[in-house]
Amino acid sequence: MVCCVTTDEDRDRLAEQLVALPVYELVDVLRRVLPQYTEDHYGSRTELALAQVTDYEDEPGLQLELVAWPDRDYYDGGLGIDQGLWESGHCAKCDTEVASNAKRAFCPYCGSRCDLT
Secondary structure, X not given: OOOOOOOHHHHHHHHHHHHOOOHHHHHHHHHHHHHHHOEEEOOEEEOOOOEEEEOOOOOOOOEEEEEOXXXXXXXXXXXXXXXXXXXXXXXXXXXXXXXXXXXXXXXXXXXXXXXXX
């Protein structure tokens, strides 16, 4: 089934459905969508990613972490705990800072398994 969201009302309805999801379910939906927008051009790769940005009052600058996808095999097909994006760390393969609701997750950029704290 091919569906097109063509009107503002259609986009508003879709946005309402997404906003109603808890964060860990929203992340799982976006895990299925965002990688479809990866492009390779002239020796570079561009892709859409979900990120969490934190602004600490007592530190300059912003902390940017890509949102890592829970390891569904580790969680017996589940999405991990619904606790927000409190687990953090970095991908050992590509050194990207990541955050997730799950302690066991996959880097959204390179696909490597990440063990988060």
